[in-house]
Structure formats: C-alpha cells, structure tokens
Amino acid sequence: MRILLVENDRRISAAMDSRLRRRGYQVEQASSAAAALAAAPCDLVLLNLHLPDGAGLGVCRALRERSAELGIIAVTERGEERDGIAGLRTGADDYVVKPFAMDELQARIEALLRRTTRQGPPPGDIIDVGGLRIDLSGRTVHVDARPVSLTRKEFDILASLARRPGLALPRERIMLDVWQTTWSGRHTLAVHVAALRAKLGRPELIQTVRGLGYRLPVE
Template identity: 75%
Template sequence: MRILLVEDDVRISSAMSAMLRRGGYEVEPAATAAAALEAAPCDLVLLELDLPDGDGIEVCRTLRRRCAELGIIAVTARDGERDRVIGLRAGADDYVVKPFSMAELQARIEALLRRGARRHPAMPGVVEVGGVRIDLSARTVRVDSEPVSLTRKEFDVLASLSRQPGVALSYERIMLDVWQTTWSSRHTLEVHVAALRTKLGRPELIQTVRGVGYRLG
C-alpha cells in the first residue's frame, strides 16, 4: 500500500512518515503542490491544503479528476465548516483537522481502505488452484478432493488471497482483510501463512513476494 504524503512542514511530515512506515505502508513525501501532482501513482493521499506553491484544494480536484477511486484525506489546519465543505466537495474522502492524534489518523486511513474494499466486493464462489478447491461461501477447503481443517483466521487469510489468484497482495492489504487493521504484527500473518502451507501440503501454492506480501498460485 503506497501513500503520498503531501506536507510542507518537515517536522510533521517526518512524524507522520515514521508512523505510517511502522504500520507497513510505503510513503512518498511531497512538500509542494507541484511535487504532489508529479508523484508516481499511489493508493492513498494525505493532503495538506496550505502549500507554499499552490492551493491544496486545486491539487485535490486535479487528483480526483485523474482517478475516481483514489483515496484522499485532507489533513490541514483549516478548521472552519466552510473549509470542510469545500474540501469534501473538491474530492476529499475525509477531512482531519490539525492538531490530531496519530491513532486517529491511522483509524481514519483504515476506515477509508475498508470502504474502498466494500465498493469492490468479491463475489462468493469457488476458486480452484493447484489441486486446492476453496469454497468461499461454504468456507471449506479440499485438497485433491480431501477436506482440510483450517482455523477461522487461516481460512480468512486463504480467502483474501484466493479472491485475486495470481495477484501479489501487500501484507497490509491482507491484514486489513483479516484483522481489520494494518497495525497487527506482520509475524502473526507469517505464522498463519506457514500453517496454511503445512496443512495444504502445497508449500509453493502461497508464494512470498519479497518486499510486498503474498500471492496465491
């Protein structure tokens, strides 16, 4: 999960970047409107509205025109009701007023990601990969027609991967799907993946994508 952090205050930017990286996000800082508009594609934008070379509202409008699905959270000292209305109408999905707690910002990011996931829900069905049959509706798994017993969370991890077989999912995307947070220890996810590989008897089925996460198939 890649976040574009648009903030011209070095102290605030450093603190926010550190918090986000601890949560498993990749962060690209940008201190100006120009840098924000020239940045590589990302999954979510944290946008200060008072920038040294332009109005963050115009940056927000431009980013929204470029991508309707992009998550945008305005993070700013503009605290008036009119400011909030303008920001939201410009395309921001959420609006956080400074000063704020890092815990609140983390919660708002997770809530926005959950809303994005619900906009594109996976259709219930059956996925078959490498001799493994995963019934997402019945929550059952069979390997070569033999049933395999999984814990609830083990199945949830497998289901998260099976909804997009062949696609590398980030650690934080899987943790958000399964634990509804990206703040859980990555070790917890690694333990569940190791258990799945053992129980399925297909160590190669769940592939580790270094620096990213996991891929099914």
C-alpha cells in the first residue's frame, strides 16, 4: 500500500516516514499543498491541515474531487479538533489529533485500507425502503426517484442502516460496518450522518436513537 504523507515539519515527517516504512508501507512525502496536489496517485493520504502555502482543507477537497475511493486521514493539532471536523466535511474519511500514538494511527490506516479495498456486494443487490432506492452494486441512491450523489462513507452509512430497516443500530455497529473499527474520532460518525441527512433532503429518513445510535424507519 502506498501512502502520501503531507507534513511540513521535517522532524515529524522523518519519524512518521520511518515508522510507516517499518510497517511495510511505501511512503512518498510532500511538504506543501502544491507538492501534495502534484504527487503521484496513492492508496491513502495522511494530510496535515496546517500547510505553509495553502489551506489543508483546500487540498483535502481537491483530492476528494479527484477520487471518491482515495483514503484520506486528516491530521490536526491538539485544541484544534474543529479543524478535523471541517476536514470530514470537505472529504476526509477520518482524522487524528497530534500528538497521537503510532498504534492508533496504524489501526485507523488498516481499517480505512480494508474498507477501500474490500470487494463490493453481488450485482443486482437493491434495497427499497422508505422512499429510498439503494443499489449496493452500482453504489447509487435515489430518494423519491431523485438521484442523490454521496461520498463513499455517506453511502456506506446509509447501506448499513438500510440492510436492517426499522432496527436501531448502535454507533459502534455502524462504525464497524463502515470503518471496520470502533476506534475513531467521537464526532466522525455524527458529522457524516449530518451531511447525509442534508443530501437526502429528508432528515427524518435517519432517526437518532438517543443513547444508542441511528435507525432507518420503515414507512
């Protein structure tokens, strides 16, 4: 697996490069927004949101526009968690806050790479529920016959709920379905669900079950 490490602090980038290579990853480094956008294709990007020549959020948005399948983990500073949430809204799959343990980062990388390389469902797997039509094979969604464009994570969250219509799913169950781990930022799922509701145009389609998780109601 090939990782693009976007980090302008040379000391940090050197340490992370060494640790990632010891774990078997191929690593390319970029120390600026321009270098990140000019880098060769990769499987996953570790993106520092505080870059010297441009906003990391802009890089995140541009990378996501290029590929819906690219794994992106945003990296932000302690006390700047709002930047990580903004990263999720602009296309990141997850975020970590410095300083972080390498074991934590490794777990998130593995979960994200498992998700992006996992084979899809068999052709013709379609779910119709509550005005939604979800084609799991084609990864398309229609609401009341209106097509809706979703990111990979938004689609996977919706598919997780749609496979069990009417049931309240714990947040941990959805995280396992979508991220293959329950170890993620506490706001990660909530931010993606909020974006999903907005795109569907019918917030009532995804109900919050207080103290548990979410449910897709059966009409």
